[in-house]
Amino acid sequence: GDSVTQMEGPVTLSEEAFLTINCTYTATGYPSLFWYVQYPGEGLQLLLKATKADDKGSNKGFEATYRKETTSFHLEKGSVQVSDSAVYFCALSYSGAGSYQLTFGKGTKLSVIP
């Protein structure tokens, strides 16, 4: 079945450091890929997405490129801020039986210190 593997956390960075969170996937066909962010005590917010190979999703300084050849969708940000502290989930959706249910990775907790 479909699956998503994320680098394990927690990840602790200093403010203005470069961030990479690795994400690889296994899927039949061509899924859409997503990054969701969950701030403490809150729900899931869509951060960015890519729907086909070589697409780059970007939002709020975060970027991720859909790499079909390496089945990856790594999240990057050039300079993190304290406000980026949250749990980040990589996810895929693949239309099967008329549903686009999301399959999530285990999540990576990011802490940014001043």
Place this chain on the structure above:
Amino acid sequence: AAGVIQSPRHLIKEKRETATLKCYPIPRHDTVYWYQQGPGQDPQFLISFYEKMQSDKGSIPDRFSAQQFSDYHSELNMSSLELGDSALYFCASSSLTGGQETQYFGPGTRLLVL
């Protein structure tokens, strides 16, 4: 912009009691998804509805049932509650008819079973 509304936001129940969680999708969204997120876990897909019909089923216990109504809101009914049902329950909505498979999440209902 209008978001997904979930009620109640917090719920405390005793073992063997029943609970009903409600979800109001973004206007003009025709698809609703339910997910369960245990403490420190990734969200797990439970069930989805498209145009008031069940479209897919995930790891939903037989003690749980759900439906989508004519106004597109959805309810998740949980009976014979167990301690292990304590979790954050998310509803998400999307517009498949509109060609948008991106899911937008509500803030979640935190259920505590004592």
